[in-house]
Amino acid sequence: MTALQKAPLILHITIETLAALSFIFQPHTQLPGATREAELILASYGGLLLTTNLVCGVFVLLPGFDATAGLVSLCVGTYHAWPMWRAYSRLSSSSRRRVVGPSQVLGGPGVHLAVHAVCLVGLVAAGWSAVAMS
Template structure:
């Protein structure tokens, strides 16, 4: 049986794996015209996402209902949920700036563009925080 916690973690893993690969393998698709220094920062961010995904994968593979790992996974969901606030903010700002006419600006729709990013990260935030809070309620 798939638990709410496992479902939320799988959603995060499914969403953040392509993102991490994009930052690692094609950083200039995320930030066109990036300086070499900025590319290093984008690589670092991609590596951070990839390592977070590995932690999530280890936790998913270790989950068993009612175990200490299940409690840890619920708390991890809360932590990961807070991360998704920032991509939501970025997508929101990008959507707002795309609605303002600009001279010759061409929108770069990486992995679906800002509207898709906004929707997907809101879904991740809701799923992860919901799973984490449900875990806390069941714990107490």
């Protein structure tokens, strides 16, 4: 069961590393026409994502999957609701007007919505199971 519980953490690390690198090194693809200040905020957000990856990495490397790991999974899982909202909003607005280019970064909003939904469900399920078993 432990490997199954840790899999969503590994998925989070993988997905958010790609996003973080995009926010840090290519902020203009995330927010076209952004001011330098906005690009610095996006880079800071990328750094924050990398920090969540370090926290998740600690729990992947620790033996077992206890209630603390479960609580961290629940917390990290709830984060994924926000990128899902962003993706949904982008899909809703692009249905009225076709957007090309930066909207397709890392697969575009449809891919983002699906991937973040998988992350949310996986992390919450893993977290819930660990907390319930303690």
